[in-house]
Amino acid sequence: MLPFEIVPYLPLDTTPQLLRLRGRGADFVYLGAIWTTALPVMRDAERLGLTDKIRFGGYENSQAIPLLELGPAVEGYFAPRAAPWYEEVPLLTDMYMRYEGKIDTGGDGASTLLFASAMIEAIRIAIDSVGYENLDGRAVKEAWESIKDFDPLGVKKLTYTPEDHRGSAAVRMYEVQGGNVVPVSDWQEAPMLVPEK
Known part of the structure; x- marks a missing residue:
């Protein structure tokens, strides 16, 4: 493992960081940033001829539709989702086509649809439990931690517990292939990493 390289949240040029990584012999770069940071990094990596030498990937929200606009520069880019x-x-x-006429978003629509629905459900459960007048953060947290196999929109089942706030322990790897994001694995249980005390 090589030392970290830090780039600004909205970088204009990541050439120095990428050249340092190349000089250290990096063959994989994990972008722990949202797509607005991944976009210039990948653009610069292509300009420097590094996309054939270094594999790039990131976390779920780094693999957004605007990234696909870079074409061949992001071929092979992968992320667990x-x-x-x-x-x-x-x-x-259907919602995007009806209201925007195309699928064009810089956010993470499926995650937002899924996890926002769970938060709305937690608030509903809390109001049913303590009443609107007594609604507070503790009531919402307790309600949230009671959600089991929740899937109102047919996206994916979510379960929350006091010990696990991820909603779903299952992830799937996706990769950019031919300008599209495609699944390259089955859904797999991801371990929860908790710092040692």
């Missing part, structure tokens, strides 16, 4: 990709969620694609 806790929620399906856009085309795998008919409700989401």
Whole structure:
């Protein structure tokens, strides 16, 4: 493992960081940033001729539709996802087509649809439990931790517990292939990493 390289949240040029990584012999770069950071990094990596030499990947929200606009520069870019990709969620694609006329978002639609629905459900459960007048953060947290196999939109089942706030322990690897994001693995249980005390 090589030392970390830090780039600004909205970098204009990541040439120095990428050249240092190349000089250290990096063959894989994990982008722990949202797509707005991944975009210039990948653009610069292509300009420097590094996309054939270094494999790039990131976390779920780094693999957003605007990244695909870079074409060949992002071929092979991969990310684990806790929620399906856009085309795998008919409700989401229907909403985009109906209200925007195309699927064009910089966010993570399926994750937002999935996890926001769970938060709304937690608030509903909390109001049913303590009443609107007594609604507070503790009531919402307790309600949230009581959600089991929740899937109102047919996206994916979510379960929360006091010990596990991920909603879903299952992830799937996705990769950019031919300008599309496609699943390259089955859903797999991901271990929860907790710092030692």
